[in-house]
Amino acid sequence: MVIDIRGSRRRLFLTVLMVFALVGVFAVRLFDFQVVRAAELSAQSTERRTVPVTTYGVRGSIVDADGEVLADSVERFDITASPKNAKLDYTWMTRDDERVKVPTTEAIQAIADLTGADPNTLYTTLAANPESDFAYLKKEVTLEVFRQVKALEIPWVYSELHPARTYPSGAIAGNLVGFIGTEGPQAGTELDRDSCLAATNGTSTYEQSADGVRLPGSTVVETEAKDGGTIHLTIDADLQWYAQQVLAQQGTALGADSGTAMIVDVKTGRIMAAADWPSVDPNDPTGVDMGATGARVFSIPFEPGSVMKVATFAALLNEGKISPATKLTVPGIYTEGLPAGSSIKDSWAHGTINYTATGVLVNSSNIGTAILSKKLSLEKRHAYLEAFGFGTETAVGFNGESPGSVLPVAQTDAITNLTQQFGQGMSATSAQVASLYQTIGNGGVRMPLTLVDGCEWPDGTWTQKPGTEGVRVVSESAADTTVQMMEMTAQEGLIKDIIKIPGYRVAAKTGTAEVAQNGKYGDDRIVSVAGLVPAGDPQYAIVVSFTKPDTMRTSAAAAPAFTAIMKQVIKTFRITPQTKGAPSIPTTW
Amino acid sequence: MSDGHYLRGNLALARPMRPTAPARPEAPAPRRHLEVAPTRAQKRARPRLAHALIMVSGIAVIFLIQLALSFVLADGAYQIAGMQSTQRDLLREEEALHEHLELLGSTQNLTANAEALGMVASGNPMFLNIETGGVSGSHSKPKSLPDNLIANSLLDGSTVIDPDALAAAQAAEQAAGDTGTTTMPGSTPTTPGLLPSPKTH
Numbered sequence: 001m002v003i004d005i006r007g008s009r010r011r012l013f014l015t016v017l018m019v020f021a022l023v024g025v026f027a028v029r030l031f032d033f034q035v036v037r038a039a040e041l042s043a044q045s046t047e048r049r050t051v052p053v054t055t056y057g058v059r060g061s062i063v064d065a066d067g068e069v070l071a072d073s074v075e076r077f078d079i080t081a082s083p084k085n086a087k088l089d090y091t092w093m094t095r096d097d098e099r100v101k102v103p104t105t106e107a108i109q110a111i112a113d114l115t116g117a118d119p120n121t122l123y124t125t126l127a128a129n130p131e132s133d134f135a136y137l138k139k140e141v142t143l144e145v146f147r148q149v150k151a152l153e154i155p156w157v158y159s160e161l162h163p164a165r166t167y168p169s170g171a172i173a174g175n176l177v178g179f180i181g182t183e184g185p186q187a188g189t190e191l192d193r194d195s196c197l198a199a200t201n202g203t204s205t206y207e208q209s210a211d212g213v214r215l216p217g218s219t220v221v222e223t224e225a226k227d228g229g230t231i232h233l234t235i236d237a238d239l240q241w242y243a244q245q246v247l248a249q250q251g252t253a254l255g256a257d258s259g260t261a262m263i264v265d266v267k268t269g270r271i272m273a274a275a276d277w278p279s280v281d282p283n284d285p286t287g288v289d290m291g292a293t294g295a296r297v298f299s300i301p302f303e304p305g306s307v308m309k310v311a312t313f314a315a316l317l318n319e320g321k322i323s324p325a326t327k328l329t330v331p332g333i334y335t336e337g338l339p340a341g342s343s344i345k346d347s348w349a350h351g352t353i354n355y356t357a358t359g360v361l362v363n364s365s366n367i368g369t370a371i372l373s374k375k376l377s378l379e380k381r382h383a384y385l386e387a388f389g390f391g392t393e394t395a396v397g398f399n400g401e402s403p404g405s406v407l408p409v410a411q412t413d414a415i416t417n418l419t420q421q422f423g424q425g426m427s428a429t430s431a432q433v434a435s436l437y438q439t440i441g442n443g444g445v446r447m448p449l450t451l452v453d454g455c456e457w458p459d460g461t462w463t464q465k466p467g468t469e470g471v472r473v474v475s476e477s478a479a480d481t482t483v484q485m486m487e488m489t490a491q492e493g494l495i496k497d498i499i500k501i502p503g504y505r506v507a508a509k510t511g512t513a514e515v516a517q518n519g520k521y522g523d524d525r526i527v528s529v530a531g532l533v534p535a536g537d538p539q540y541a542i543v544v545s546f547t548k549p550d551t552m553r554t555s556a557a558a559a560p561a562f563t564a565i566m567k568q569v570i571k572t573f574r575i576t577p578q579t580k581g582a583p584s585i586p587t588t589w
Numbered sequence: 590m591s592d593g594h595y596l597r598g599n600l601a602l603a604r605p606m607r608p609t610a611p612a613r614p615e616a617p618a619p620r621r622h623l624e625v626a627p628t629r630a631q632k633r634a635r636p637r638l639a640h641a642l643i644m645v646s647g648i649a650v651i652f653l654i655q656l657a658l659s660f661v662l663a664d665g666a667y668q669i670a671g672m673q674s675t676q677r678d679l680l681r682e683e684e685a686l687h688e689h690l691e692l693l694g695s696t697q698n699l700t701a702n703a704e705a706l707g708m709v710a711s712g713n714p715m716f717l718n719i720e721t722g723g724v725s726g727s728h729s730k731p732k733s734l735p736d737n738l739i740a741n742s743l744l745d746g747s748t749v750i751d752p753d754a755l756a757a758a759q760a761a762e763q764a765a766g767d768t769g770t771t772t773m774p775g776s777t778p779t780t781p782g783l784l785p786s787p788k789t790h
Contacts, residue, residue: 072688072691074688075681143681143682143685144685167743168691168695168743169695169696169697169741170697170741170742170744171739171740172695172696172739215666237696238696241696241697244739245737245738248738248739249735249738252738279739281742283741283743284740287742501713502713502726502727502729503726503727571711571714574716575714576716577714
């Protein structure tokens with residue numbers, strides 16, 4: 001056998017060459033991986049392993065004085081899909097614990113049945129952009145629905161956490177609580193106190209294995225999620241409900257446009273209820289007119305009418321210009337010092353009457369009030385109105401709150417000079433009127449009106465505590481005397497029979513204000529009753545008003561609602577009966 | 590095993606010495622001794638092999654331990670992941686139940702249920718003075734509860750108790766109790782003389 005040495009050498013050479021070439025190729029590739037693209041590839045691999053997650057902070061809740069939850073954060077789930085992975089002809093799903101291959105339309109129907117979505121819309125969503133990897137099927141479903149959808153185990157259906165808001169008490173205090181839209185807080189306390197309630201979302205990452213298991217110890221928190229604080233309102237949700245309920249009943253019966261009711265603790269200025277009718281259900285803000293989405297008690301000023309006389313009398317008493325028994329002669333019409341053609345009249349026609357100052361208040365005589373007002377200069381009376389809080393927003397500072405209006409002294413004409421003393425030619429919100437009665441009931445010290453007790457943070461600390469410093473407006477004796485005159489009004493005035501509560505002494509004043517339209521007073525009225533209970537030692541100030549009632553246009557229209565709310569206040573706060581010591585002041589002479 | 594190796598090595602080295610063994614019996618020991626002495630390299634080779642074996646087996650053991658550890662760790666990771674997701678699910682469940690409870694506790698729901706059970710609103714405020722036993726305030730006729738007018742779109746009426754169904758369920762329970770279990774003696778709620786309470790209807 002002859003061995004071809006040259007041939008075998010060549011083969012050897014070629015083999016070695018090939019081996020070297022191969023090694024060379026590998027070396028180049030290795031160099032490329034390990035050096036040239038090392039950083040890029042390493043980043044890519046980390047990205048594949050690393051899962052970024054948003055950790056949600058929980059928005060704080062809004063609770064009433066007893067801790068009853070009015071607004072709460074809840075978890076909802078968005079059902080999403082990957083149209084790219086969904087085949088439009090068939091799909092797999094679990095039905096009755098069995099994996100079955102079904103037409104995709106059947107799977108869509110199953111999702112629609114659970115979520116309440118329209119199956120056609122779902123199909124269109126999937127078919128619209130078949131290359132897309134993401135589409136919303138249904139937003140904000142509850143945990144129960146989410147679990148049922150998950151149990152279908154449709155491979156192209158996913159889900160996302162969606163923090164949401166719920167208002168378990170519905171429209172109770174809806175005017176105060178406000179609501180949240182897709183753009184964030186829209187109204188009320190949700191908006192006003194967002195700095196307390198708002199949570200900050202955090203981010204963290206973890207690494208996962210190929211089968212999606214979170215690798216232990218791989219979680220890196222980049223930013224910590226921060227929960228919001230709890231806002232404690234001063235209101236009593238049950239009392240608020242009752243006030244709203246009464247307003248709704250009476251308002252409907254009267255054919256009124258709207259109604260408000262305020263209950264204020266006179267010693268502290270805390271608002272126990274601030275009711276609006278109609279009022280928004282924050283769960284469904286679109287269910288009412290735009291006008292009803294806020295809190296009219298704070299935002300809509302009106303000419304309050306005769307309930308303002310209490311401020312006038314308290315000022316006159318404080319200045320020593322009158323006593324409850326001051327005698328005056330009240331003519332049937334008053335024109336003194338008024339421009340030609342103008343006059344001040346009472347709500348009923350009468351000749352000359354000999355009233356005491358108390359009689360003027362009891363019978364709500366505009367003429368008598370005008371005569372008495374002249375005992376004090378406009379400047380002083382204006383200063384008193386300002387001191388009582390008119391023309392300035394209350395300490396609540398509610399979103400959209402109105403300061404009402406009191407004309408500056410220089411701009412006050414001869415008519416307004418006197419009419420503003422009985423609540424025409426000036427305007428005030430229900431909150432301001434309640435603040436006036438709080439001041440009178442509290443011995444002349446005006447407390448800052450309070451709606452929020454504070455913000456309680458998750459660590460137990462409190463911020464945003466309200467001011468508790470009162471301001472003396474009139475002397476204690478002037479205030480107490482005013483209460484006595486108001487009690488006479490409750491005993492002998494127009495609505496005495498309606499507001500009588502056996503076993504209790506009540507101080508109250510009615511108001512029937514004409515509503516100005518296009519610069520003229522027309523037939524429309526705002527009727528109101530404001531008062532204090534119990535009259536012997538006032539604890540709560542109550543103001544009820546109805547705007548533009550159709551069936552009855554006197555203050556008697558507001559009296560039943562006032563009485564009902566007052567009874568409820570007595571029951572809620574367990575005010576003990578007291579009948580002794582009721583004043584007796586002559587009203588005529 | 591290392592003993593076997595050592596023995597085999599000895600025999601291999603002894604083989605060339607055999608022909609000279611019977612020649613002179615006086616001095617066989619020192620010579621043989623010299624001849625069987627391993628070279629320096631051989632001396633070194635023997636422990637090196639043992640070390641290698643120890644090392645190889647050591648590495649194998651380490652690998653085995655590592656594998657076992659990795660098994661345990663992976664198992665733990667799965668366990669942690671599983672428990673974390675269970676915890677999350679339970680928290681969600683708790684929150685959902687809490688949410689439902691808040692809704693059940695809403696004034697609208699309570700009013701609707703009170704009404705369904707035939708409760709009425711009291712009239713004038715009245716108080717019972719425990720010290721004197723006297724009643725203050727004057728009686729007025731209780732009014733039937735007005736329909737709730739304050740909206741709550743979360744309630745759909747499904748949470749209102751049906752008094753008839755409730756009575757039926759109680760009757761059924763009673764019947765089952767009569768035939769099945771006996772009531773405990775002395776546990777009757779009408780034990781006299783313990784707590785005086787006014788009779789109401």
